[in-house]
Amino acid sequence: MVALTAFTQTRRVLMSTALAAGLVIGLGGFRSFEANFAPSSDLWPRWQTHDATSTATIDASAWDRLIKTYLQPDPDGVDVFDYAAVTADDRAALQAYLADMAALTISTYSRPEQMAYWLNLYNALTVEVILEHYPVASIRDIDTSPGWFADGPWDQELIRIENEDLTLNDIEHRILRPIWQDARIHYGVNCASIGCPDLHLDAFTGANLEATLDAAAWDYINDARGVSITGDKVQVSSIYDWFFEDFGGTEETLIAHLIQYADADLAAQLETIGKLHESDYDWQLNAPEIIAAAR
Numbered sequence: 001m002v003a004l005t006a007f008t009q010t011r012r013v014l015m016s017t018a019l020a021a022g023l024v025i026g027l028g029g030f031r032s033f034e035a036n037f038a039p040s041s042d043l044w045p046r047w048q049t050h051d052a053t054s055t056a057t058i059d060a061s062a063w064d065r066l067i068k069t070y071l072q073p074d075p076d077g078v079d080v081f082d083y084a085a086v087t088a089d090d091r092a093a094l095q096a097y098l099a100d101m102a103a104l105t106i107s108t109y110s111r112p113e114q115m116a117y118w119l120n121l122y123n124a125l126t127v128e129v130i131l132e133h134y135p136v137a138s139i140r141d142i143d144t145s146p147g148w149f150a151d152g153p154w155d156q157e158l159i160r161i162e163n164e165d166l167t168l169n170d171i172e173h174r175i176l177r178p179i180w181q182d183a184r185i186h187y188g189v190n191c192a193s194i195g196c197p198d199l200h201l202d203a204f205t206g207a208n209l210e211a212t213l214d215a216a217a218w219d220y221i222n223d224a225r226g227v228s229i230t231g232d233k234v235q236v237s238s239i240y241d242w243f244f245e246d247f248g249g250t251e252e253t254l255i256a257h258l259i260q261y262a263d264a265d266l267a268a269q270l271e272t273i274g275k276l277h278e279s280d281y282d283w284q285l286n287a288p289e290i291i292a293a294a295r
Contacts, residue, residue: 112206
């Protein structure tokens with residue numbers, strides 16, 4: 001297993017070398033050179049433990065209240081989080097929620113409760129990281145990961161659960177993706193960027209998990225950040241490029257995934273064009289002042 005920190009460092013070095021040498025070559029179609037260095041799904045086996053018979057539920061109401069207080073629908077379709085408005089009391093409530101989640105023995109819960117737990121935890125930790133360093137223009141400006149080539153906070157150990165120190169990359173790429181193998185995870189985790197699928201207004205629970213992930217997939221794919229068509233050219237989010245294998249590993253399986261959640265008009269266009277041409281992603285912070293400045 002290659003450590004994710006080492007991956008980040010290697011990616012930065014190789015991409016810098018390739019850029020300097022003019023060697024940035026696409027992989028065909030909409031695939032990019034950068035996709036070679038996206039984190040792989042790398043199972044951390046100890047987190048597979050669960051209790052299929054458990055009926056215990058996890059209380060996410062504190063996180064749910066914070067989302068409903070500070071998440072703002074934007075006229076352009078991007079739901080933004082008002083980091084600047086978070087009060088000291090609500091910051092303390094967020095930290096208390098994270099402490100409560102860290103105190104759980106998550107391996108004793110059912111798989112649906114676990115998945116909801118990890119999705120909420122990833123998103124709450126990300127908001128806490130932004131608040132700790134706010135104001136920032138992008139999460140990529142928070143270079144707190146270890147190593148000389150730190151890029152963002154994703155390899156920083158942020159929380160200790162069942163005597164294990166965890167990073168955001170651990171949660172997404174070593175727990176969520178390899179255990180559940182569900183492409184909708186990419187619509188559930190939010191990296192505090194405009195280009196990312198929005199934070200959902202409701203916290204995940206074991207009971208609402210399926211419906212909420214389906215709704216998140218529909219929302220993103222039918223937004224220009226997910227899929228945008230100009231003439232006969234289809235541009236998709238770089239998420240589909242970076243994590244191509246999670247969507248079936250072929251352009252055909254990815255298009256089929258997009259069509260599954262697309263509205264009738266978009267689905268018809270995708271079926272007619274039958275090809276993807278490019279990808280893009282906006283790393284600006286998902287904050288109202290960033291959206292306002294762009295107008």
